[in-house]
Amino acid sequence: MDELLKLLKRNAQESPKNLAKMLKTSVKQVKARIAKYEKTGIIRGYQAIVNEDQLGLGRVYAAIEVKITPEREGGFNRVASRISKFPEVESLYLMSGGYDLLVFVKGKNLKDVAFFVSEKLATIEGVISTTTHFKLKTYKEHDVLMEVEKGHERLQVSP
């Protein structure tokens, strides 16, 4: 992966000036490359990583394993695309193994998610079965630990 993308994946707020210094290039170059990534859709957006457990909103997240019947010529794509359009769905992946789609959904409460699964997801034509797992606690998300362990402190001066 391009070093610029790696740096942005780690910190999307890094200034073009600092990025230019780190990569030994010009600010203009950095801006142009980012614009190109955005235009071609390689960079699809920028988001904050929020520790929601700390906010205490009581929102509910679930991972749902979905088995579906693939369609002739369409495979899994049509059904997957239908599911991905629901605003409740945060991420959706086609998986190998015992089920086909892994769907991450969010809801205000347990009832919300249950309603989505039974009324919307399970009733889609081609969906054979669903298994819902509710998330209890987040330890790490997008490479970021939610609780940083206090590390061992280094000496302030050493040879």
Place this chain on the structure above:
Amino acid sequence: MKGCKSHRNYVARHLRNLPRSGIRDFFDIVSTRKDVISLSIGEPDFVTPWHIREASIFALDRGATSYTANLGILELRQAIAKYVKGSFGVSYNPEQEILVTVGVSEAFDLAIRTLVEPGDEVLYHEPCYVSYAPIVSMVHGKPVPIVTRRENDFRLTRRMLEEKVTDKTKVLLLNFPTNPTGAVLQPRDVRDIARFAIEHDLVVITDEIYSELTYEGDRVSIVSVPGMKERTVFLNGFSKTWAMTGFRVGFSCAPPELTEAMMKIHQYTMMCAPILSQKAALEALQRGNADMAAMHSEYLQRRNLICSSLNEMGLPCHVPHGTFYAFPYVGRFGMTSKEFALRLLDRQNVACVPGTAFGASGEGYLRCSYATDMDEIKEAMSRLAVFVKSLKTRS
């Protein structure tokens, strides 16, 4: 001493006048302060990669709490032989030519004690790591510094060596990439220096602890030059490459008779390097390539940032092609580097080590370690810029 009847000074004469490390002095000052951003740390800010720590935990779990062979665990020595062959192009016999030590510091001490007799002269380049000259003095050898300069990218050349060599010179000590300057040797200089060592029948001790942190240029070790293996003690370790400073494990590769002599001292003083550290080192060599690559690219980005920021604020800084230190020139403000460092600490709470900790020729310089989190480096640079600006307007 209260209650002590004797007026004799019990401390051996040659130790009385040996100064303690300038780094130690500076540490005492910095440690009294709070919320300091420290660019004075000579060790990686990364924690040892988890799989390496885990290897040590696993070994402990299995009851690995004993001594090992004096030379070190054979499997580790075999892995070291493979690594040195692959990375530096030189073959060593793990049974007779490799010694696992308690850090490179011990290996260096063993090498000097093995080679230097009272009155022998040891050539070394300066500014340099703090322990070289003191260790030579401790065995009654004579440390002979060769000053390297910024105008010349802190290069060491054959001509500079010719000026200092005498018929008493026995050892040439090299440390490239260099702590604190970040200098690396050009392949041409490596060959010239090798020829010099052969012509003057010198033994070369080459401390290449920072070799994996080389950013530009061909990495050529002097030991790989034909005719050098027989007269070289090659030192390397795990501390900088895999962020394992606290494990205290390093190694030396040297001809059998030198390894045997070094082993004797090691045997009577250390016995062996700690077994858990050796187990961790083995894991690092066997499965640590990815960690190395990740840290390397991170350091490179930090180096680019710190060097360009220093130059921008008017502190000229050559490009350090290796290590994790920048060594900017701060000598144009009418104060010593120590005064500069102390005032910077006092006004902006940023700690950098004065260049004089690395020898008299470090006067006028500051060592800024970039083995620190990127955000801290950025903050330190903006504070340093404010400080430099205040000096300019005053003068």
